[in-house]
Amino acid sequence: MNLKNTVSLVTGASQGLGKAFAEALLKKGAKVVISDINHVQGAITKAEFDQKYGTSQTTFISCDVTSQSQLKDLFSKTLQKFGKLDILCNNAGINNENSWEETISVNLVALVQANYLALEHMRCDHGGKGGSIVNVASMSSFLPAAHAPVYTASKHGVLGFTRSLAEASRLGNYGIRINALCPGFVNTPILDTINHEETLGMFYQFKDTVKHLMDVFGILEPSIIADGFIQLVEDDSLNGAAMKITKSKGIHFENY
Numbered sequence: 001m002n003l004k005n006t007v008s009l010v011t012g013a014s015q016g017l018g019k020a021f022a023e024a025l026l027k028k029g030a031k032v033v034i035s036d037i038n039h040v041q042g043a044i045t046k047a048e049f050d051q052k053y054g055t056s057q058t059t060f061i062s063c064d065v066t067s068q069s070q071l072k073d074l075f076s077k078t079l080q081k082f083g084k085l086d087i088l089c090n091n092a093g094i095n096n097e098n099s100w101e102e103t104i105s106v107n108l109v110a111l112v113q114a115n116y117l118a119l120e121h122m123r124c125d126h127g128g129k130g131g132s133i134v135n136v137a138s139m140s141s142f143l144p145a146a147h148a149p150v151y152t153a154s155k156h157g158v159l160g161f162t163r164s165l166a167e168a169s170r171l172g173n174y175g176i177r178i179n180a181l182c183p184g185f186v187n188t189p190i191l192d193t194i195n196h197e198e199t200l201g202m203f204y205q206f207k208d209t210v211k212h213l214m215d216v217f218g219i220l221e222p223s224i225i226a227d228g229f230i231q232l233v234e235d236d237s238l239n240g241a242a243m244k245i246t247k248s249k250g251i252h253f254e255n256y
């Protein structure tokens with residue numbers, strides 16, 4: 001897919017990986033809807049992008065992805081603003097073992113809902129023009145993690161859902177490529193959640209175990225994850241792929 005003049009929607013894009021994905025798309029000439037529950041940081045990011053890429057290339061739309069009505073509005077407003085939707089990146093995510101139901105709601109339930117809303121607009125077999133969806137999973141989609149059982153479950157869920165929906169898309173000729181991005185530890189604010197009992201809950205006692213894992217596996221920078229993201233969006237041969245990104249092996253794929 002040539003990204004020039006395409007329209008993308010990225011959730012959780014005020015900071016961290018979502019912001020890096022939005023900027024990578026802007027560099028390719030795409031128009032980007034930056035969406036996040038954090039509208040204060042969203043306005044700062046929008047202003048930064050305005051300076052670099054021009055005011056017409058982005059819009060910020062505040063949305064809590066766990067609200068069905070806000071999520072629906074997000075898609076309607078995206079279409080109102082830019083007239084189409086080619087790429088969706090479901091990136092919004094949290095790591096909170098204390099509020100574990102919220103973790104499932106943000107990381108998995110909302111992601112499923114956003115995929116289904118995107119299908120409504122994109123499906124070629126329903127009059128749409130096709131497109132590309134990237135669901136942000138994690139290396140936690142493959143490995144156990146004592147400090148984060150529910151986060152891990154949510155990311156296993158994202159991978160299984162993504163691969164299955166990709167298969168449905170292939171068999172049903174939806175014309176939509178749906179792929180999972182599975183990074184290791186990345187230098188973003190979410191990593192700070194391991195330092196707090198209010199986020200790790202009863203698994204706070206394992207915080208040193210995860211710090212040890214970070215030392216062993218290393219911490220990636222968002223720019224390499226953005227490179228992988230762009231590859232998933234641009235490469236028309238990829239559907240149902242699980243792209244892993246680790247410090248030791250860089251960008252590579254899980255072989256099934």
Ligand SMILES: NC(=O)c1ccc[n+]([C@@H]2O[C@H](COP(=O)([O-])OP(=O)(O)OC[C@H]3O[C@@H](n4cnc5c(N)ncnc54)[C@H](O)[C@@H]3O)[C@@H](O)[C@H]2O)c1
Pocket residue numbers: 011012013014015016017018035036037038063064065066091092093094106136137138139182183184185186187188189190191
């Ligand atoms: N950083 C890592 O080590 C790492 C590794 C693998 C996967 N991931 C995944 O990458 C994604 C992005 O995380 P990040 O590392 O940039 O963390 P981050 O905390 O910097 O960014 C997450 C963003 O999601 C937003 N968000 C949270 N709840 C939301 C909601 N209900 N509605 C809308 N937006 C909401 C936050 O405001 C924030 O801007 C997440 O899905 C995360 O699980 C991160």
